Amino acid sequence: MSSELKTLSQTMLAALNEEMRSVLQSGEEQPDSFYGMIHYHMGWVNEQLQPVQVYPGKQIRPLLCLLTCQAAGGDWQQALPAAAAIEILHNFSLVHDDIEDASPTRRGRQTMWQIWGIEQAINTGDAMFALAHLAMSRLLDCGVPAPIVVQALRRFDETCVRLTQGQHADMDFEKRDGVTVAEYMAMIEGKTAVLVSLAAELGARIAGAEETAVAHYAQFGLELGLAFQVKDDILGIWGDEALTGKSAATDITTKKKTLPVLYGLEHSAELRQLYTQNSTDENFVSQAIQHLDTCGARAFTESKASAYSEGSFDHLQAAQPHGAAALALHELTNMLLQRNS
Numbered sequence: 001m002s003s004e005l006k007t008l009s010q011t012m013l014a015a016l017n018e019e020m021r022s023v024l025q026s027g028e029e030q031p032d033s034f035y036g037m038i039h040y041h042m043g044w045v046n047e048q049l050q051p052v053q054v055y056p057g058k059q060i061r062p063l064l065c066l067l068t069c070q071a072a073g074g075d076w077q078q079a080l081p082a083a084a085a086i087e088i089l090h091n092f093s094l095v096h097d098d099i100e101d102a103s104p105t106r107r108g109r110q111t112m113w114q115i116w117g118i119e120q121a122i123n124t125g126d127a128m129f130a131l132a133h134l135a136m137s138r139l140l141d142c143g144v145p146a147p148i149v150v151q152a153l154r155r156f157d158e159t160c161v162r163l164t165q166g167q168h169a170d171m172d173f174e175k176r177d178g179v180t181v182a183e184y185m186a187m188i189e190g191k192t193a194v195l196v197s198l199a200a201e202l203g204a205r206i207a208g209a210e211e212t213a214v215a216h217y218a219q220f221g222l223e224l225g226l227a228f229q230v231k232d233d234i235l236g237i238w239g240d241e242a243l244t245g246k247s248a249a250t251d252i253t254t255k256k257k258t259l260p261v262l263y264g265l266e267h268s269a270e271l272r273q274l275y276t277q278n279s280t281d282e283n284f285v286s287q288a289i290q291h292l293d294t295c296g297a298r299a300f301t302e303s304k305a306s307a308y309s310e311g312s313f314d315h316l317q318a319a320q321p322h323g324a325a326a327l328a329l330h331e332l333t334n335m336l337l338q339r340n341s
Contacts, residue, residue, distance in 0.1 A: 001331070002328070002331050004324040004325075005332055008324060012063060012066040012067070012083075013059055016059065016080060016087065019080045020042070020087060020135075023085075023088065023134065024128075030045075031045065033049070036049035037121075037124045041095055042056065042091060043056040047110075054107065054108075054109065055108070057107065059087055061086050061196060062086050062087040064196065065199040065202055066083050066203060068199070068200045068204055068329065070323065071203075071325035071326045071328075072209040072319070073207050073208070074203070074206055074208060076325070077142070078144055080142065081141075082156075083199070083203075084135045084138075085132045085136045085156065086195065086198065088131055089160070092125050094106065095112055095113075095124060096167075097167070098113060098121075099118055099121055100167070112124060132156075133156070136149070152206065155198060155205075162190045165190045166192070169187040180266070181266060184259055185226075188226065188229045189225075192226075193224075193226045196222065196225035196228070198218075199221055200217040200220055201214060201221065203217065216316070217315070217316075219315040220312050220313075223312035227311075227312055227337055230259055230301060230304050230305040233251070233258040233259045234305060235341070236249075236258055237292070238289075239340070249288075252280070252289065253284075253285060255275065260300070263295075263300050263301065264295055264297040267295040267297070268295040316333065
């Protein structure tokens, strides 16, 4: 990691977490059960609502927002409320995703619904959604002009709708046999990429960038989000188990509908026949991967990842970022797109 990215990320993320603690009313005293459940999900307290140090997640989206603001010529500290809102919104979606997916753990701990029940977890997620909006209103306190704040709030809400559309499609796909590659790409755009896009867009808007630059930053974020998810799909089948930390070909054994699998099902009658089996043993996995390789699913998916990666860099360059934040943005993008875990 370069000195620019390391220095800026440490400074920015420290300020981000202070801002989020302020929004989510995390002080020195032990929180009540309402805020305590929020603080638990954020990794600030344990089940007894006592302070702990837990991995809070990568916080890539808010960091993108702050770096973009500075790279676009603004004061990144003015963008802190938007960065906090984006991260709180992301965490709200995880609370509800965990319920919808019946996930027992998140970041190595029990999920909120497992401890306090589904009803309370839904309510807590709703509270985080509202608090994310209240965080956005703090932009005015940071001196961001009211017209920009109104515009930012509108884009924030439009993205919220896109996120729920993406989640709707994802849950719908679980119950459907026939899902096309085009449908899948639309789903991951809503579920994953639009929030990355919003992070970069809001950073540029708060900096007061021209609309052309704002559009380039937004498209940079969108294609970065798409490339990240497609890369994740590749690692889910062909990743190195020692690096990814999960069993090789996990997406095959669970019959998860990812991009290479859907491409393979569209182009390989042998794979379609194989997927009618109930068993997903080692033989199933090896045959499935062989069929995916034969029909060109890996090559297709890698070409998609490359295209989105190139697109994200093209739009970042077109936005003409400058200064140390520009160098940090390029390095962060490289790290995200070239990861192997």
